Amino acid sequence: MAWLLIIVPLLVAAMAAVAPSNRWRPWLVPLGGLAHLALVIAALRGGPVFALQGWLVLDPLGKLVLGFISVLFFLCALYAPGYLALRSDRPNRVFCSCLMVMLAMMTLVTLSHQLGLMWVAMEATTLATAPLLFFNHNPRSLEATWKYLLIASVGTALALLGSFFLAYSSLREGLTSTLLFDDLVNLAPQLSRPWLHTAFVLLLVGYGTKMGLAPMHTWKPDAYGEAPGLVGALLAGGVTSCAFLAILRFHRICVAAQEDAFARQILVFVGLLSMTVAAVFMVRQRDFKRMLAYSSVEHMGILAFGVGVGGLATFGALLHLLTNGLTKGALFLSAGNIHRAYGSKLTDEVRGANRRLPVSGPLFLIGFLAITGSPPGGPFRSEFTILSGTIGAGRFIVAAMFLLLLGAVFVGMGATVLRVVQGAPSARAEATQYRDHLQVVAPILAFLGLVLLLGVYIPAPLESLLRNAVSFVEGAR
Amino acid sequence: MNQLLDPILVAVLLLNLVALGASQLRTVIHAVALQGVLLGLTIVAAHNTVTVWVILMAAATIALKGVVIPRMLFHAIREVVIRREVEPIIGFVGSLLLGGAGTALAVIFAKTLPIAHEQIGSLIVPAALSTVLTGFLILTTRTKAISQVVGYLVLENGVFIFGLLLVEAMPFLVEIGVLLDLFVAIFIMGIIIYQISQEFSTASTRELSALKE
Amino acid sequence: MTHTLLHIVLLLGVPPLLPGVIGKTKAWFAGRNGPPVFQLYYDLAKLLRKGSVFSTTTTWVFRAGPVVGIATALLAGLLVPFGGQPAPISFAGDLILFAYLFGLGRFFTASAALDTGSSFEGMGAAREVTFACLAEPALFFGFLVLAKLSASLSLTTMLHVRFPSGWGVTGASLVLLAASLFIVLLVENSRIPFDDPNTHLELTMIHEVMVLDHGGPALGMILYGAALKLFVIGAVLLRVVAPVDAGNAWADAGIFVATMLALAVAIGVVESVMARFRLVFAPTFLVAACLLSAFSMILLLR
Numbered sequence: 001m002a003w004l005l006i007i008v009p010l011l012v013a014a015m016a017a018v019a020p021s022n023r024w025r026p027w028l029v030p031l032g033g034l035a036h037l038a039l040v041i042a043a044l045r046g047g048p049v050f051a052l053q054g055w056l057v058l059d060p061l062g063k064l065v066l067g068f069i070s071v072l073f074f075l076c077a078l079y080a081p082g083y084l085a086l087r088s089d090r091p092n093r094v095f096c097s098c099l100m101v102m103l104a105m106m107t108l109v110t111l112s113h114q115l116g117l118m119w120v121a122m123e124a125t126t127l128a129t130a131p132l133l134f135f136n137h138n139p140r141s142l143e144a145t146w147k148y149l150l151i152a153s154v155g156t157a158l159a160l161l162g163s164f165f166l167a168y169s170s171l172r173e174g175l176t177s178t179l180l181f182d183d184l185v186n187l188a189p190q191l192s193r194p195w196l197h198t199a200f201v202l203l204l205v206g207y208g209t210k211m212g213l214a215p216m217h218t219w220k221p222d223a224y225g226e227a228p229g230l231v232g233a234l235l236a237g238g239v240t241s242c243a244f245l246a247i248l249r250f251h252r253i254c255v256a257a258q259e260d261a262f263a264r265q266i267l268v269f270v271g272l273l274s275m276t277v278a279a280v281f282m283v284r285q286r287d288f289k290r291m292l293a294y295s296s297v298e299h300m301g302i303l304a305f306g307v308g309v310g311g312l313a314t315f316g317a318l319l320h321l322l323t324n325g326l327t328k329g330a331l332f333l334s335a336g337n338i339h340r341a342y343g344s345k346l347t348d349e350v351r352g353a354n355r356r357l358p359v360s361g362p363l364f365l366i367g368f369l370a371i372t373g374s375p376p377g378g379p380f381r382s383e384f385t386i387l388s389g390t391i392g393a394g395r396f397i398v399a400a401m402f403l404l405l406l407g408a409v410f411v412g413m414g415a416t417v418l419r420v421v422q423g424a425p426s427a428r429a430e431a432t433q434y435r436d437h438l439q440v441v442a443p444i445l446a447f448l449g450l451v452l453l454l455g456v457y458i459p460a461p462l463e464s465l466l467r468n469a470v471s472f473v474e475g476a477r
Numbered sequence: 478m479n480q481l482l483d484p485i486l487v488a489v490l491l492l493n494l495v496a497l498g499a500s501q502l503r504t505v506i507h508a509v510a511l512q513g514v515l516l517g518l519t520i521v522a523a524h525n526t527v528t529v530w531v532i533l534m535a536a537a538t539i540a541l542k543g544v545v546i547p548r549m550l551f552h553a554i555r556e557v558v559i560r561r562e563v564e565p566i567i568g569f570v571g572s573l574l575l576g577g578a579g580t581a582l583a584v585i586f587a588k589t590l591p592i593a594h595e596q597i598g599s600l601i602v603p604a605a606l607s608t609v610l611t612g613f614l615i616l617t618t619r620t621k622a623i624s625q626v627v628g629y630l631v632l633e634n635g636v637f638i639f640g641l642l643l644v645e646a647m648p649f650l651v652e653i654g655v656l657l658d659l660f661v662a663i664f665i666m667g668i669i670i671y672q673i674s675q676e677f678s679t680a681s682t683r684e685l686s687a688l689k690e
Numbered sequence: 691m692t693h694t695l696l697h698i699v700l701l702l703g704v705p706p707l708l709p710g711v712i713g714k715t716k717a718w719f720a721g722r723n724g725p726p727v728f729q730l731y732y733d734l735a736k737l738l739r740k741g742s743v744f745s746t747t748t749t750w751v752f753r754a755g756p757v758v759g760i761a762t763a764l765l766a767g768l769l770v771p772f773g774g775q776p777a778p779i780s781f782a783g784d785l786i787l788f789a790y791l792f793g794l795g796r797f798f799t800a801s802a803a804l805d806t807g808s809s810f811e812g813m814g815a816a817r818e819v820t821f822a823c824l825a826e827p828a829l830f831f832g833f834l835v836l837a838k839l840s841a842s843l844s845l846t847t848m849l850h851v852r853f854p855s856g857w858g859v860t861g862a863s864l865v866l867l868a869a870s871l872f873i874v875l876l877v878e879n880s881r882i883p884f885d886d887p888n889t890h891l892e893l894t895m896i897h898e899v900m901v902l903d904h905g906g907p908a909l910g911m912i913l914y915g916a917a918l919k920l921f922v923i924g925a926v927l928l929r930v931v932a933p934v935d936a937g938n939a940w941a942d943a944g945i946f947v948a949t950m951l952a953l954a955v956a957i958g959v960v961e962s963v964m965a966r967f968r969l970v971f972a973p974t975f976l977v978a979a980c981l982l983s984a985f986s987m988i989l990l991l992r
Contacts, residue, residue, distance in 0.1 A: 143688055146622070153629060154616065161609065161636045167643050172593050177643055194590050222688045487862035487989065494981055498974050569974045577981040584988050600989075 001043055002051035002058065005066075005107050008035050013100035017093060025096050026081040032100050033070075033077035036107070040070040044465075054180055055114040060468035065245045066110040067465070068322050071450075072237045072329055073103050075443045076230050079333055082439030083230055086340055094131050102128040102234065109242040113181040115163050118246055119156070122210060125239055126152045132231045133223055144222035151219040152210060159206025159246075162199045166253075169195035181249055188256035196254070200263055203250045204270065211243035213270050213304060214277040217297045221281075224293035225345070229336020232289065236296045236332060237325030244303055244321065248473050251307060255475040260310075267308030268398060274301025275405040282412030287345045289335055291416045292328070295371060298409050299324045305402065306386040307473065309393055315470045316385030323378030323454050327371045330447035333440070334364040338420065341434040347416055352425035359436040361421050363444050368417040370451050372410040378454035482522040482641075485515050486604040489638070490580065493611040496631060497576040498569050502623060506550050509630050513542025516637055523641045546630065553623060567618045576611050583607035592642075601642055608635030693775040693939040701767040704947060705917035706730035708924075708954045715958025730917065737910030745903065747807045755802025756904060756911035762795035763918035770925045771846045773946030774935035780846040785833050788845060789826065792878065792919065796822055799912075803900035814899030817969070821884060821896075824976035825877040828870050831983035835867055835990055836930075849929035864930065866986035871927045873979040875957075879920045882961040884972055924953050 012032030019025045043049050044067055049058035058066070080099070084092050105128055108121035126149070134145045163179060170184070171177035172192040178184060184191075209216040224232045254263040278298035285291040299320070306317025337360035342350045353361035370377030373384075383406065390399040458466075492515070495508040517539030524531045565572055583606035590602055612632030616625050710727040717724025726732075744752065769788050771777040800819055803811035836848040877884050880897035889895055895902075901912050925946075932949050936942050967975060 140688060150616075150625060150629070154613075154632065157629070157632050157636055158609075161605075161639060164636065164639050164643060168639075171643065172591065174593065192591065198590065225688070484862045487866070487985075490985065491866075491982075494978055498978050500971065500974075569971075570977050573974065573977045573981060577984055580985070581988060 001039075001046065002049050002056040002111055005036070005039050005043065005111065006104050008032070008039060009100045009104035009107065013097040013104065016096040016100060019093075019096075022088065022091060022093075023085075025092060026084040029080045029096050029099055030074070030077040032103070033074040036103060037070045037074045040066055049111070052114075054182060055117055056111045057113040057182070058111060059113070060465070060472040061245060061248060062110040064318065064465050064469045065241050065321070066107060068325060069103075069106050069110065069238050069241060072325055073234065075329060075446050076233050076333070078446075079230055079440060079443040082437070083228065083336065086434065086440075087228075090135065090137075095135055098128050098131045099234075102132070102238075106238050106242050110245060115166065115179040115181060115184075115249070118249075119160055119163055122159070122207070122242065122246065123153075123156045125242065126156060126210070129231070129235060129239065133227045135228055135231070136226065141226040144219075144226040148219045148223045151216070155206045155209025155216060157206070158202050158209075162202030162206055165195050165199035165202060166250075168192075169199060181253075184253050185256045188253050189258065191253075191257055193257075193259070196257060196259060197262060200250055200254055200259075201266065204247060204266060207243045207246045207250075208270065208304075211240045211247070212274075212293075212297050212300050214274040214297060214301070217274065217277065217300075220297055221290040221293040224296065224332075225287055225290040229289075229332045229334075229339065232292065232336070233329040233332035236292070236328040240296065240300055241321055241325060244300070247304075248307065252473055252475065255473075264308045264310060267304045269308075271301040271303070271305030271308055272398065272401055272405070274298065274304065275402070275409070277301075279405050279408035279412060282409055282416075285412065285416050286347050288347060288350065288416055288420050289332075289339070289345050291413060292331055292335060295331075295409070295413060296328060298405075299328075299371075302383065302386065302402075305398075306389070309386070309390045309395060309398070310474065311389050311393060313386045313389030313393070314474055315466060316382050316387075316389055318466055318469050318473075319385060319454070319458075320379065320382035323382050323451060324371070326447050326451050326454070327367055327377070327379055330363065330444045330451065331367040331371060333444045333447070334360045334367060337434070337436065337440055337444075338364060341432055342425075343428075343432055347419045349426070349428075350420050351423040353421045356425040357436050359441045360444070363441070363448060365417060365421045366448060367444075368413060370448070370455075372413060373406060376452065376455040378451040381455050482519060483600045485519050485522060486600045486638070489515050489519075489634075490604055490607060493580075493608055493631065494573065494576060496615060496627065497572045497611060500569060502554060502621070503551075505624070505627055506547050506554075509627055509634070510543050510547035512631070512634055513546070514539050516542060516634060519638070519641055520644065523644050525645070542630075542634070550623060550626065565618050565624075566620065572614060572618055575614055576607075579610035579614065580607040583610055601638060605635050605639035608632075608638055611635070693942075694778045696939055696943050697768075697772055697775065697778055700772055700943060700947065701764065701918075701921070704950065705921040706734060706914065708917055708920055708950070709913075711951055711954035712958040712961065715955050716962050719959070719962035730913065734910045734914060737913075738907050740906040742906040742908060745806060748802075748805050748903075751798070752802045752805045752903075753908070755798045755805075756908045756915065758798040759795045759915035760911050760918065762791040763915050763922060766791045767918060767922045767925075769845055770922055771849055771929065772925055773942035773949075774850075774937065775939055775942050776846045776850070780844045782843045785837070785843060785845050785848065789829060789833075792923075793822075793826075795915070795919075799900055802904075806903050808903070810895075810899050811902060814896050817896045818880070818885075818900060821877050821972060821976065824973055825874050825979070828976065828979040828983050829874050831980060831987055832867050832871050832874070835863070835983065835987050838987070838990060845926075849926065850933075850935075860990070863986045863989040866982045866989070868927065868931050870979050870983035870986065871930060873976070873982075875920075875923050875927055876960070877976065877979075878923055879916065881957060883964045883967045883975075886966050921950065924950060928953060 009032055012028055012035070016025055016028045016032075019028060043058060044063055050056070077099075080096075084095070102125055105121050105124040109118055109125065112118040112121060130145055130149050133148055134141050166184070167177050167179050169191040170187055172195060173190050175187055175190065178187070204213075205216060209219075212220045224235065227235065251260070251263050251267070254260050275298050278294045278301065282291060282294045282298075285294065303317050303320055303324070306313040306320060337357060338350060338353050339345055341353075341357055341360070344350055353364060355361070371379055373380045375381075387399060387402060390402065489512055492508045492512045496505050496512075499505045499508065517535045517537075520535040520538060521527060521531060567575065580603075584603040587602040587606055592599055592602065609632055612628050612630070612635055615628030615631055617628075619625055619628060707727065707730075709730050710725070713729065714724050714727055766788050768779045769777055769784050769791075771780075796819070800815040803815040833848070837843055840848045840850075842848055876882070880887060885896040885898075887898065889898065901909070904912055928946070928949050934945055934949075936945055
């Protein structure tokens with residue numbers, strides 16, 4: 001079963017690479033996504049998934065992230081044919097196959113319990129997403145792809161060094177050196193402390209680069225700004241979740257070693273730093289896609305913050321993983337539509353989206369309201385949970401900072417979004433060919449529907465999945 | 478065998494200095510290639526028992542890091558027809574001094590990380606950390622895209638040195654995966670560099686400043 | 691007693707042989723016959739017989755330059771052990787005196803150059819002093835390593851230290867130290883790759899330009915002083931590279947002279963094989979030399 005989850009997308013990628021027709025090739029992507037989703041649902045229902053002598057294991061946290069990634073990919077994949085039909089002047093062979101390879105590698109990250117294999121899969125997602133970023137083939141996207149590759153590769157190298165440090169921390173104590181997650185958790189109390197601490201810092205920096213935590217976030221605005229909206233949604237929701245999963249695995253090891261005070265402090269600090277950076281750069285942001293990138297940095301900070309506080313806040317953080325990803329999906333896809341309609345991403349030229357795009361414009365606005373924490377959206381629920389967890393733990397100062405930064409981001413983001421959606425569109429904008437149609441709008445509606453659902457009611461199976469994941473991360477104490 | 482390890486690592490540290498201070502791009506690439514060859518030799522030196530598999534791994538490392546990747550870099554230089562000289566932000570003397578300071582810091586920090594006493598030589602951790610720092614320094618202070626790629630290579634070499642501590646215990650699958658990934662990453666970077674020069678008719682990343690804030 | 695006499699005889703007699711050997715090596719590389727090995731002796735004899743002409747713009751500083759150069763080199767030579775024998779004068783801290791005797795000599799040479807009032811001499815003086823500034827830390831780091839190893843601050847004890855056996859880290863550290871000291875040797879004596887002793891193009895001279903105005907006995911003193919300096923610093927290097935002790939004063943002297951000639955050949959080889967560095971690159975190289983000895987220190991101190 002574990003093998004199927006990885007092989008099937010790779011097979012579809014191979015098919016996309018050889019498929020001759022530029023018009024029909026995009027349809028392979030939703031088909032692949034559907035197959036993957038079906039397999040994932042079967043895996044979630046079925047018994048334990050176990051392969052390669054413990055190298056591939058589907059643990060509770062993996063179940064949550066894998067399920068989410070599959071849903072995210074499927075909905076984005078439904079958007080892909082419509083989008084690629086609009087860009088039919090570009091060849092999409094590389095685009096489609098890289099999308100599927102990215103899905104396969106993200107699955108591998110969630111499944112691997114051998115931390116070295118997880119690292120390999122993470123670097124593979126970097127390599128698979130680079131061609132996707134470069135889809136527009138202009139100087140700006142070249143610059144964005146270069147920065148992305150360079151910074152992500154440096155992060156991965158540091159993450160590898162951290163993995164080595166972690167493996168050595170067991171060797172130093174005379175135990176068998178291992179990078180198997182379960183073994184490390186069992187051996188955790190005996191691991192050498194200086195090595196463990198340094199390893200955690202390096203791993204946080206390395207995987208945090210992929211996640212987009214400050215100060216390793218500098219590639220994000222360029223990459224998200226220049227990538228097609230579809231790719232942005234997958235990066236913001238999928239790849240960052242995988243990187244976060246990796247960090248959570250290391251956090252679990254620290255918890256087992258009773259070094260979690262150290263780990264939590266760093267996580268809270270990095271989380272608040274990310275939120276601050278996002279708030280600062282969000283002000284007067286003229287490019288609404290870069291604004292979304294900074295929003296992603298902020299929410300990654302919220303995730304780190306939630307896990308750093310622990311307890312109820314961890315539940316909130318994991319729920320936020322889902323709600324943030326889904327809302328970002330909606331935001332990026334509608335931003336992509338707006339970009340197509342106006343031919344520009346700058347707020348000087350993009351005005352009156354509500355009138356020009358009667359569906360995408362308001363959906364963009366609703367997405368903004370949801371992501372900044374308005375009820376009854378999903379993010380409101382998750383952020384509120386994190387906040388109550390923080391206050392319940394008695395940490396009033398960081399809770400106050402959390403609230404303050406959320407407010408600052410709301411103001412900054414709001415200025416940009418309102419400028420985009422309100423007002424009257426220019427005549428040049430009216431002249432472009434683009435019109436909202438079902439194929440490019442339905443996925444956005446689906447995303448927002450799910451976000452609304454999660455804000456109001458969490459279905460029982462999802463709730464138990466979340467609780468299992470929380471106890472997995474916190475160590476089932 | 479193990480006694481050879483320390484002198485080889487000292488040579489690797491010296492090559493870091495060369496990579497930091499050399500003004501000719503070709504010299505820097507040669508230095509990194511030589512570093513790769515030396516690292517292949519360290520694989521043999523780090524093992525207590527030398528099997529055929531160890532020799533194969535060493536040969537593969539030497540081939541990849543010492544021959545193939547430098548060749549690709551030289552090819553990229555020729556294709557892109559860039560001026561041979563490296564243009565640093567800090568200046569060569571400054572880079573050298575920072576590299577020296579970084580090495581000293583790495584040695585000091587490595588003292589806080591205890592090593593199991595039966596391990597081979599205590600120079601591995603300082604050498605690894607200082608090579609990582611050197612790679613970082615080259616990466617951040619150079620403007621030419623090729624120089625940044627070379628900096629990344631040195632960084633990876635540093636990580637590799639540290640892997641020597643685990644060479645008997647780590648499964649080879651991951652080692653090979655590491656090298657492969659490096660190869661592919663560099664390959665793509667090379668293509669990008671080529672594209673950078675096509676778009677801007679220079680291979681300097683100073684030109685890549687359109688995206689700000 | 692004998693070893694002191696031998697020391698003084700070697701110090702006074704052998705140095706002019708070195709430039710001759712270097713010249714012969716370079717000639718051999720170039721396929722020429724070259725000047726005879728004892729050429730500098732003939733030149734010194736010729737120069738001492740000549741009269742002196744001094745420019746009216748110069749003062750006593752100009753006359754003092756060559757004299758101080760020889761005096762300091764001779765004094766420094768008394769501090770350094772040749773071969774396996776101890777030096778005639780040694781006390782704790784004499785390594786600092788050693789380094790700054792050369793500094794004094796260089797100061798007076800540079801002052802004599804500035805005293806002529808010509809801009810070329812000033813230019814050469816400025817360059818020479820810059821290089822010396824950068825070479826000094828390298829020298830001192832090297833001395834620090836030796837001092838740490840021998841737990842003493844006297845040159846004789848330091849240079850007679852028993853280096854710990856076993857290749858490995860100590861070997862690497864010694865190689866680094868020797869390389870650093872060799873570079874210091876090249877810089878202090880204005881050899882390629884830092885300065886070309888044969889060039890007389892005005893824009894490329896460094897050391898040569900400082901002594902351009904001297905003639906007659908003064909020039910003889912300068913040439914002899916330069917050879918002395920090469921001899922003395924080379925003696926320090928040789929103790930690190932070839933620490934051979936035969937026990938007997940005469941045997942030690944013989945071995946010492948032989949190794950010194952080998953060093954001269956090595957310098958000749960380096961001069962034939964390399965070209966002079968671009969002027970802006972020389973400081974980088976010197977900083978690298980500093981770092982080499984700093985490395986050597988780090989490796990030994992761990």
